[in-house]
Amino acid sequence: MSRINEWQGRLPLLDLRHLAMIDALGRTGALTQAAEALGVTQSALSHRLREAERRLGVALAEKRGRGVVLTLAGERLRVTAQRLLRDLAAVEAEVTEVGASGIRHRVVLGQAAYADVRWLPDFTAWLGQRLPEVQVTLHAGMGGSTVEDLLEGAIDLLLTPTRPLVPGIDLAAVGTDALVALAAPGHAWAAKDEIAPGDLVGETFLSYSFERHHDLENARFMQPAQTFPTRVIRVGHTGAVFEMVAAGQGVSILAGWPARNRAERGDLVLRPLRPEGSAAPGLPLVWHAAVRAGEAADAAHRTLAELADWAGISRAFSEGGRP
Structure with missing residues (x-):
């Protein structure tokens, strides 16, 4: 052998x-x-x-x-x-x-799909004052981190724009945001005040994800209206989505917090969504942080509690909050 x-x-x-x-x-x-x-x-x-x-x-x-x-x-x-x-x-x-x-614990943070980590220095400074024995490090991954990474132990804390429906994890809400439509300034959507499901017809839709989530655009915006883009391209990373939308190669729908930060460059326009039958525009979502289920006193759970407290004060992940 x-x-x-x-x-x-x-x-x-x-x-x-x-x-x-x-x-x-x-x-x-x-x-x-x-x-x-x-x-x-x-x-x-x-x-x-x-x-x-x-x-x-x-x-x-x-x-x-x-x-x-x-x-x-x-x-x-x-x-x-x-x-x-x-x-x-x-x-x-x-x-x-x-x-x-004096660091005795390390918590590996994973962020689902989105690469914007401008919030991290402020949070680690906050954490250093409250839990100086805990060090937070960022998990590197081109496509972002997943619940599977969390459950398998590759990361200890996951920041995600969805609410994972799986056993074995503990969750905390850390920000109230909204899904928004993205297009290039020269695109027809730029002339609209809001985007309805019917506006997807004839469009090339750029998606970072290769799976459908129960609380994102497919389940909450497209399926209720039974209206879908003419073409879908899955590129696997939000950074690629931003660049391709800015280049006029398609449109997309993403969480507002990272989209607003990226739109500061001036090469993207953001518009609110009006779901089918809705009286007003807006499709809210809640950012969550998740850790593996366990003792509340462990380093990951204590970091989760601090992240929730810090996010509530800074509104870093909320619509209208600072990055």
Whole structure:
């Protein structure tokens, strides 16, 4: 049976000394220089090389003239060695920094689809005054974070314009907003005061999402009127939606808070929605923050409570609020 990709709790055959040796040999191409770089004697390094080759049962380096070169197996090992050594150095520096700062908990924040994080510095400053032992970091992801990321542990706190209907999470409302229509200044929608479902006919609709949500535009604006865009392009990211709408390549409907922030550039117009049968324009939505269900005293739940308090004061995620 192949040992490739097998972990199963078995310790690796090599340790960090062997990985550092392989990297040093690859960089210097000579036993003497590699030994100097590692602060050991040439004899000790030669012994370490033979030990690694014995453990793996394969040659890792061979003499070439006055120097040494890594074999194919050695080169492959060096790629992984460099990554592991680099990652370990980064983690050590991070742990040292965290230990010196008094931080005992880290909460990874994910934001659904929207890349606007201008609110984050104000919130982290607020949090630092109230929970100095908690550090919030932002989860990187081109397409935004999802409830699945939260449940699987990739993130600890999710900010979303929907109200997830799944078990195993605790929610807090953090802002009252509205869905708005987006178009380029030269588009026909720019001349309208509001957008009705019928205005979608004949349009190319740009969507960031590859799934339909129960409380966003498809379920609450299009389906009740049984009126849909002529063409839908799903681009997977709101940043792409903004740019394509601004370029006149289609229209869209998004949450008002990030749309208003993006529209400050002047290349987008925003219009309120008037749903079928509504007496007045406006399609409200509520921003929520979610954490995995658990003890209220854990770091994620305490951060959730602080986010709700801060958002209520700053109105950062609310219509008419500041970014």
